[in-house]
Each structure stands twice: as C-alpha cells, then as structure tokens.
Amino acid sequence: MKLKSLLLGLGLVAGLSAAHAEDPFKVGFVYVGPVGDHGWSYEHNRGREELEKHFEGKVKTTYVENVAEGADAERVITQLAKSGNDLIFTTSFGYMNPTLKVAKRFPKTTFEHATGYKRAKNLGTYALRTYEGRYVSGVAAGMMTKTNKIGYIGSFPIPEVFRDINSAYMAAKTVNPNVEFKIVWVNSWYDPGKETDAANALMDQGVDVLLQHTDSPAPLIAAEKRGMRAVGQASDMSHFAPNAHIFSVRDDWAPYYIKTTEAVMDGTYKPADFWGGFKDDMLSISSINDNLPADVKAKIQATYDDVRSGKISPFTGPIKNNEGKVVVAKGHTLTDTELAQVNWYVEGITDAIPQ
Amino acid sequence: MDAELLSQVLFAAIKTGTPLLLIALGEVICEKSGVLNLGQEGMMLMGAVVGFLAAYTSGSVGLGVLGAIIIGMFMSLIFAFLVLHLGANQVATGLALTIFGTGLSAFVGSGVVGQTVQGFQPIVIPLLSDIPFIGHILFTHDLLVYLSFALAALVSYVATKTRIGLVIKAVGENPHAANAIGIKVLRVRYCAVMFGGAMAGLSGAYMSLVYTPMWIENMTSGRGWIALALVVFASWRVGRIMLGAYLFGLASIMHLVLQGMGWNISPNLLAMLPYVATVVVMVIISADHFKEKLLAPRSLGKPFDPRQMA
Numbered sequence: 064m065k066l067k068s069l070l071l072g073l074g075l076v077a078g079l080s081a082a083h084a085e086d087p088f089k090v091g092f093v094y095v096g097p098v099g100d101h102g103w104s105y106e107h108n109r110g111r112e113e114l115e116k117h118f119e120g121k122v123k124t125t126y127v128e129n130v131a132e133g134a135d136a137e138r139v140i141t142q143l144a145k146s147g148n149d150l151i152f153t154t155s156f157g158y159m160n161p162t163l164k165v166a167k168r169f170p171k172t173t174f175e176h177a178t179g180y181k182r183a184k185n186l187g188t189y190a191l192r193t194y195e196g197r198y199v200s201g202v203a204a205g206m207m208t209k210t211n212k213i214g215y216i217g218s219f220p221i222p223e224v225f226r227d228i229n230s231a232y233m234a235a236k237t238v239n240p241n242v243e244f245k246i247v248w249v250n251s252w253y254d255p256g257k258e259t260d261a262a263n264a265l266m267d268q269g270v271d272v273l274l275q276h277t278d279s280p281a282p283l284i285a286a287e288k289r290g291m292r293a294v295g296q297a298s299d300m301s302h303f304a305p306n307a308h309i310f311s312v313r314d315d316w317a318p319y320y321i322k323t324t325e326a327v328m329d330g331t332y333k334p335a336d337f338w339g340g341f342k343d344d345m346l347s348i349s350s351i352n353d354n355l356p357a358d359v360k361a362k363i364q365a366t367y368d369d370v371r372s373g374k375i376s377p378f379t380g381p382i383k384n385n386e387g388k389v390v391v392a393k394g395h396t397l398t399d400t401e402l403a404q405v406n407w408y409v410e411g412i413t414d415a416i417p418q
Numbered sequence: 419m420d421a422e423l424l425s426q427v428l429f430a431a432i433k434t435g436t437p438l439l440l441i442a443l444g445e446v447i448c449e450k451s452g453v454l455n456l457g458q459e460g461m462m463l464m465g466a467v468v469g470f471l472a473a474y475t476s477g478s479v480g481l482g483v484l485g486a487i488i489i490g491m492f493m494s495l496i497f498a499f500l501v502l503h504l505g506a507n508q509v510a511t512g513l514a515l516t517i518f519g520t521g522l523s524a525f526v527g528s529g530v531v532g533q534t535v536q537g538f539q540p541i542v543i544p545l546l547s548d549i550p551f552i553g554h555i556l557f558t559h560d561l562l563v564y565l566s567f568a569l570a571a572l573v574s575y576v577a578t579k580t581r582i583g584l585v586i587k588a589v590g591e592n593p594h595a596a597n598a599i600g601i602k603v604l605r606v607r608y609c610a611v612m613f614g615g616a617m618a619g620l621s622g623a624y625m626s627l628v629y630t631p632m633w634i635e636n637m638t639s640g641r642g643w644i645a646l647a648l649v650v651f652a653s654w655r656v657g658r659i660m661l662g663a664y665l666f667g668l669a670s671i672m673h674l675v676l677q678g679m680g681w682n683i684s685p686n687l688l689a690m691l692p693y694v695a696t697v698v699v700m701v702i703i704s705a706d707h708f709k710e711k712l713l714a715p716r717s718l719g720k721p722f723d724p725r726q727m728a
Contacts, residue, residue, distance in 0.1 A: 097635035099524055099531045247677045254639040255630045260434055264674040267426040281630045303534060414680055
C-alpha cells in the first residue's frame with residue numbers, strides 16, 4: 064500500500080516536472096487601441112489568435128490593449144517581460160523607445176516592434192508595405208471621383224503617412240490627371256468622433272472620395288450617409304458602408320507572427336527589419352464592391368496584380384517633391400531605409416508638410 | 419471662407435458640441451448638489467453601447483435612447499449607493515466607475531461591433547429653417563439636438579428660478595444647514611446623481627445613434643472628461659456650459675476645416691487649441707480675485723452623514 068502511494072507520488076512528481084518541461088512558450092502583445100477597433104489593433108489581435116491556433120497548446124499568448132504611447136507603454140512592456148513572456152510584440156510606432164529601453168533590461172527576452180527603426184540584439188522590427196495598398200486605393204479613388212477632389216484623413220505627420228499619401232496621389236494621377244488631394248490631420252490613430260468630423264469637413268469642401276490613415280470605420284459611415292465613396296482601412300470594413308465602400312485594404316499579421324515565433328522557439332531567430340506586403344500575403348485587397356463600374360473593378364484587380372508581381376513599384380524615379388526638387392532619381396527605386404525617411408510630398412500636392 | 423462653408427462649419431460645431439452639452443448638463447446638477455462624479459466617461463460608454471444594442475435589436479431608435487437613459491441612471495445609482503450610503507471616496511469611486519464602464523461596455527458590445535443602425539434622421543423645421551444663414555445652422559438638426567436645446571433651457575430654469583433649484587443648491591453649499599431645515603439631503607443627492615447618469619446615458623446614445631451610428635469600443639474618446647472640465651470652465655452656469663460646448667465644437671471643426679483649406683499651421687498646434695482655451699480660462703477664473711465668481715459648490719466632493727451634526 065505504502066509502496067503504491069509512494070510510486071503514485073513519484074509518478075505525480077514526474078508528471079509535474081514533465082509538465083514543467085513542456086511549459087508553453089509565452090508571447091505577449093501590446094496594442095495601442097482596443098481590439099474592437101475594427102482596424103489596426105483588431106488585426107494584430109486576429110494575428111495573435113491565429114498564432115495561438117497554429118501552435119495549439121505549445122504557445123500561450125497574452126495581450127494588453129489601449130496602452131498609451133510613452134511612459135505607460137514602458138511600464139506595460141516591463142510587466143510583460145517580468146511575467147515571463149519569451150517574446151513580446153509591441154505594435155505601435157510610439158512604442159519604439161520604450162521597447163528599446165525594456166529590451167536592454169531583459170536581454171533574454173526577444174522583442175519585436177512594429178513600424179519602428181531602432182533595433183538591438185534582441186529587438187527586431189517589422190512593418191507592412193501599406194503604401195502598396197494605398198497605391199491601389201489611389202487608382203480606385205482617381206477613377207471614382209466626380210469632383211476630382213479626394214480627401215485624405217491623416218493620423219500623425221510621420222514618414223509612414225507621408226509615404227502613403229504620396230503613393231495614393233501618384234496612383235490617382237495615373238488614371239485621372241485632374242485629381243486634387245485635400246489632407247486633414249486628426250492627431251489620433253483612433254477617435255471615431257473626430258474622424259467623422261474630419262470626413263464631414265472634407266465633404267463640405269467638395270471632396271467625394273475619402274481615404275484614411277486612421278483606424279475606425281467612422282469615415283466610411285460618414286461617406287455612406289452622404290452618398291460619397293471611401294476605402295476601408297486595415298480590416299474588411301464593407302459591412303459598415305454597403306454602398307460607399309469601394310474595397311478594403313486588409314492587414315494580416317498572422318504569417319509574420321507564426322514565422323517569428325517559430326524562429327525564436329527554434330533558436331534560429333535573428334533580429335531584422337521585415338516589411339511584408341502583397342506578395343507575403345500580409346496585405347490584401349478585400350470585398351471589392353459589386354456596385355462599382357466594371358472597368359473600375361477590373362482596374363483595381365489589375366493594379367493589385369501588377370503591384371504584387373513587382374511590375375508596378377510606386378517609388379521608382381524620377382519623382383520630384385512639391386518644391387520641384389528631384390527626390391528619387393530616374394531608374395532608382397527607394398530602398399526600405401529611404402522609404403522610412405520620406406518627409407516630403409510629391410509634386411502636385413499643394414499642401415506643405417506640417418512642421 | 420464663403421457663407422455656405424461657414425454655415426456648414428457652425429452647423430457641425432453644434433453637432434460636435436451636443437454630446438458635451440448633454441453630459442455637462444447632467445454633471446452640473448450633480449455637482450451643484452455637492453457630489454463629484456468622475457464616472458461620466460464610463461456611464462457615457464455604457465449609454466452608447468446599451469442605446470445601440472436596444473436600437474439594433476428593436477429597430478427603434480426611441481427605445482435605444484430610453485435604454486441608454488436607464489443604464490445611465492442604473493450606473494449612477496451604483497455610484498450613489500457607494501458614495502452616499504457607504505460614504506466611499508467620491509473621486510476614487512468615480513474613477514472606478516469609468517474603468518468599470520469602459521470594460522463592461524466593450525464586453526457587452528463585442529457582439530455588435532461592425533453593425534450599424536439607421537440612426538436619427540435630420541428634421542428640417544419648416545419656416546424657421548428658411549431663415550437665411552441661421553436657419554440651416556440651427557433648425558436642420560436631428561431630434562436629439564433639439565432636445566438638448568430644450569434640456570439646456572429647462573436645466574437653467576430649474577436651477578435658477580425654482581424651489582427645486584434652491585434646494586439642490588442648499589444641499590451642495592451646506593448640507594448640514596439644509597438638513598437642519600428639514601431637507602432630505604441624501605434623497606436630493608440621489609436624485610441629482612441619477613439625473614447626471616440619465617444625461618450621461620443620453621449623451622452616449624447621441625454618440626452611437628447620431629454622431630457615428632455604430633458601436634465600437636471606447637468610441638467616446640474622452641468626451642466625458644472634457645465635459646467635466648467644461649463644467650468648471652463654465653463656473654457651474656448653464657448658459658456658459660452651452661457656450662463652452664459649442665466653442666469646443668467650433669475649435670475642433672475649425673482645426674479640420676482650416677487644414678482642408680490648405681492653411682499651413684501645425685496640426686498638433688491646432689489640435690491643442692480647444693484644450694489650451696480651456697486651461698487659459700480656468701487659470702483666469704481661478705485667480706484669487708475671481709474666486710468668488712467661481713461659484714464652486716462649497717461642499718463639493720465632501721460626504722454627508724445625517725447622523726453626524728456639524
């Protein structure tokens with residue numbers, strides 16, 4: 064009897080230590096918005112869910128949403144590192160310095176920061192080639208506008224946003240030489256009320272197609288109300304505006320999250336700067352509206368195919384900035400490093416870069 | 419800027435100011451009775467989500483508004499019970515209410531993210547809307563905006579011209595004296611807090627049924643906090659609250675319109691303007707010789723226990 068219980072006890076201990084050995088690999092995520100924003104954070108969270116599904120039982124994830132950029136972020140990232148996460152993804156530009164700071168303090172933990180440019184031995188960066196999606200949006204907007212005025216709702220004046228405005232504008236010009244861009248900054252990634260105000264202010268000034276670099280579907284709803292057009296951002300936003308919706312550019316982080324987690328688990332991880340686009344299936348065009356003219360639908364599809372195959376590369380020279388200076392020489396295509404430093408508007412955009 | 423655009427801008431300023439006005443009208447009554455409720459943002463979010471859910475499931479925006487008001491009152495009742503009955507700290511309880519409301523609204527609304535409702539449609543008032551310029555700005559709104567005009571007038575009237583207004587004021591200035599002359603202090607405060615909750619709920623419904631007719635997490639983006647500042651900024655006077663709400667609306671709209679017109683002003687600077695204006699005014703009115711004009715209810719934030727006489 065005693066022996067039996069002893070054996071049982073031993074077995075239990077063995078079982079426990081076996082369970083300990085198979086502790087799941089822990090991955091933490093930090094989001095700037097709520098996971099229900101239906102845009103940026105929503106898609107990161109979907110990527111996280113896919114990651115957990117892919118490594119069923121082997122990977123355990125946690126996330127913290129609505130984390131303000133700055134001091135708050137540093138506290139949250141530290142907390143995640145302290146609580147034993149092996150890999151931490153921080154998913155907003157403003158988390159760059161806090162992530163770097165924490166990464167230095169936790170050399171055994173791997174960090175990955177979205178849309179930043181500072182790297183370390185245990186800190187890599189990753190981003191989406193959103194300008195590819197923006198190029199297709201620009202073509203569609205240029206074909207759909209009747210007033211030749213396209214509105215662009217910008218979040219913060221940073222290179223990523225300038226780059227995308229330029230991409231959309233150059234694309235629109237290829238199908239409609241008369242287009243004009245009106246750009247409004249809302250100084251927020253996510254404020255449905257303010258995005259609505261911005262959309263209305265633009266439409267009051269004659270804009271009939273809206274593009275946005277903010278995360279909520281509010282501009283689409285505003286466009287729907289007034290019979291105008293808009294392109295969905297980050298996730299499929301078609302159901303918010305069945306008539307207004309032209310198509311959505313969808314982000315998909317899952318392939319990257321799976322690949323990176325696998326590399327860290329295998330020990331093959333090397334910090335790098337990875338940009339995913341159409342050809343990595345990290346960016347796609349979804350739900351092209353049936354109510355678009357046939358030629359527009361065809362052109363959207365064709366533009367997507369050409370950008371994906373590399374036949375069209377938006378930032379290939381010659382490109383002049385709006386002060387008339389050549390910023391991309393003939394035959395040169397901007398490298399990723401150069402793309403990360405775009406702080407000019409292309410020729411034809413009348414606004415000045417905000418100071 | 420031409421007249422047409424200007425009238426569009428003023429029209430939009432009223433729309434943008436309306437949720438602030440609604441919630442501030444509730445908070446001013448609550449504060450006049452001596453209770454500081456920092457849970458506005460949480461109640462507003464609950465109003466937005468419940469209003470949306472009710473309208474979405476029933477197909478009636480009227481029921482949506484009703485549901486929002488009821489949940490606002492319910493949330494404020496929890497708050498009132500904690501601070502009035504149990505004597506909990508008002509600031510801490512209010513903050514907890516906001517955190518609770520933010521989380522709960524996200525949870526409750528997770529099933530309807532991405533759905534839309536028809537929302538309130540504009541009602542163009544005949545004759546009045548034909549007045550040149552002013553007509554469009556004031557008389558082509560939706561029902562809730564007109565309701566906010568009426569509520570502002572009503573709250574102003576009740577607060578300054580009626581016995582009820584005096585009772586609320588007495589309770590907020592000196593609850594012990596009010597108690598001594600037979601006023602049921604806690605009962606008055608309960609009613610005032612719940613009126614505040616009802617208005618916060620209504621304000622939330624305005625966000626999810628008119629302003630951006632959808633539910634999406636954290637969609638009020640801090641408007642409950644701005645309203646709290648607005649009440650102080652207006653030194654607890656309804657007329658000034660209305661003015662302040664529309665000024666804030668105007669500043670937010672102008673910052674967008676000017677950019678669209680190609681003005682090269684830093685958007686960061688412009689986005690700051692409404693807040694800078696608020697801070698400047700608050701500094702001015704809280705300067706010493708203005709203190710008497712500040713009119714803050716004297717017992718604001720202090721608990722009252724009727725068994726304990728001062």
